[in-house]
Structures are given as structure tokens and as C-alpha cells.
Amino acid sequence: MDLTSGGGGASEQNAIVEGPSSEMITGAAAERSSAAVAPLSRYESQKRRDWNTFLQYLKNHKPPLALGRCSGAHVIEFMKYLDQFGKTKVHVSGCAYFGHPNPPAPCSCPLKQAWGSLDALVGRLRAAYEETGGKPESNPFGARAVRIYLREVKEGQAKARGIPYEKKKRKRPALTTVTVVNASSSSSVVVADDGGGSSTSDAGGAVTY
Numbered sequence: 001m002d003l004t005s006g007g008g009g010a011s012e013q014n015a016i017v018e019g020p021s022s023e024m025i026t027g028a029a030a031e032r033s034s035a036a037v038a039p040l041s042r043y044e045s046q047k048r049r050d051w052n053t054f055l056q057y058l059k060n061h062k063p064p065l066a067l068g069r070c071s072g073a074h075v076i077e078f079m080k081y082l083d084q085f086g087k088t089k090v091h092v093s094g095c096a097y098f099g100h101p102n103p104p105a106p107c108s109c110p111l112k113q114a115w116g117s118l119d120a121l122v123g124r125l126r127a128a129y130e131e132t133g134g135k136p137e138s139n140p141f142g143a144r145a146v147r148i149y150l151r152e153v154k155e156g157q158a159k160a161r162g163i164p165y166e167k168k169k170r171k172r173p174a175l176t177t178v179t180v181v182n183a184s185s186s187s188s189v190v191v192a193d194d195g196g197g198s199s200t201s202d203a204g205g206a207v208t209y
């Protein structure tokens with residue numbers, strides 16, 4: 001309901017995600033070790049991007065936060081920060097479309113990071129942390145609090161979006177950009193008709209009232 005957590009310095013932090021953190025990657029790759037330099041896989045390059053984003057986040061953190069002092073709470077904070085860049089509509093409990101997988105009209109509920117994205121992100125960062133010398137036992141991305149938070153997000157979004165996440169393992173489609181197309185094409189404005197509204201008595205499917 002009361003999602004009024006508009007963080008203050010949001011615009012300044014915007015730069016984190018957009019920042020050309022790929023420079024580090026290309027720099028490392030340019031260091032030519034003529035032996036078989038395979039191009040980075042999609043996963044590997046995404047992992048590096050995520051890691052750089054996280055390091056940037058720590059750098060801009062107030063007060064500054066060293067990687068070694070990161071706890072699960074900070075990881076959760078990071079995920080919440082990322083929500084502002086999310087593209088997944090998560091209905092609040094008061095919304096008429098709460099629990100509707102395909103709402104017939106737009107609503108003002110917030111966009112957030114989808115649970116699946118966060119879950120995958122944490123997995124990549126967890127690996128990156130250990131690849132950069134972090135000890136598994138102190139890995140903040142493996143913290144219990146993070147697991148609990150992810151589970152809560154998963155259950156909350158499943159309810160809010162009417163999409164049960166199945167427990168069984170299955171292959172996820174590699175691309176998750178499908179929704180973007182939909183969103184931009186269906187941007188026709190739905191004008192709320194005030195006035196003679198009550199005359200629409202089509203005994204159609206809309207049973208909600």
C-alpha cells in the first residue's frame with residue numbers, strides 16, 4: 001500500500017547503471033594473451049557487468065562501504081535500490097488487478113525487478129565475489145537473509161501477479177525482453193470515461209466489482 005520510499009539521491013545514482021563500466025572489461029580483454037581468448041559468454045559478461053555495478057554501488061554508498069564489510073543486509077539494500085529500474089508490474093494489494101496475470105488496463109502500481117532477475121543476479125554476484133578472492137563463508141550473497149528476502153519477493157510477486165512460480169526446474173527462455181515490445185505498442189491511452197459510465201451492462205467476463 002504505502003510505497004512511498006522515494007529515495008532522495010536517485011538521479012545522482014542513476015549513473016551507476018548507465019555508466020560505461022564495460023571499459024574495465026574491454027581493458028582486460030585488450031591485454032592480449034594470444035592464447036585462445038574465447039569471447040566472454042553471455043553469462044560471463046553479464047556477471048562482470050553486475051559485479052562492476054555492485055562495486056559502483058558500494059563506492060557511492062553513504063557512508064562508503066568496503067566490500068569486506070558487506071553483509072546480507074547490504075545485498076538486500078542493493079536489490080531494493082535496483083527496483084527503481086525494474087520493468088515488472090507488481091500490483092499492490094489494493095489494486096483491482098492484484099492477482100491478475102493479464103490485467104485489461106494499466107494501473108499505477110510500481111514497476112520492480114522481477115524475482116527471477118534478482119535471483120539470477122544474486123547467483124552471478126555470489127560467483128563473482130568468490131572469483132575475486134572472497135571467502136565462501138563470508139559471501140554476503142549467500143547469506144541467509146538474502147535467501148529469505150528472495151523467497152519473500154518470489155511469493156509476494158507470485159500472488160500479486162497471479163503467476164505461480166513452479167518449483168520444478170525448467171529451462172528459462174534466454175531472453176526476457178518480450179514485455180518491452182508489448183508495453184510500447186500498447187501505449188494507447190485509455191481514457192477514463194466519467195459521466196454515463198454505469199450504462200455499460202455488458203454481462204461479460206468482468207465479474208469484479
Ligand SMILES: [Zn+2]
Nearest residue numbers: 091095107109
Ligand atoms: Zn496494479
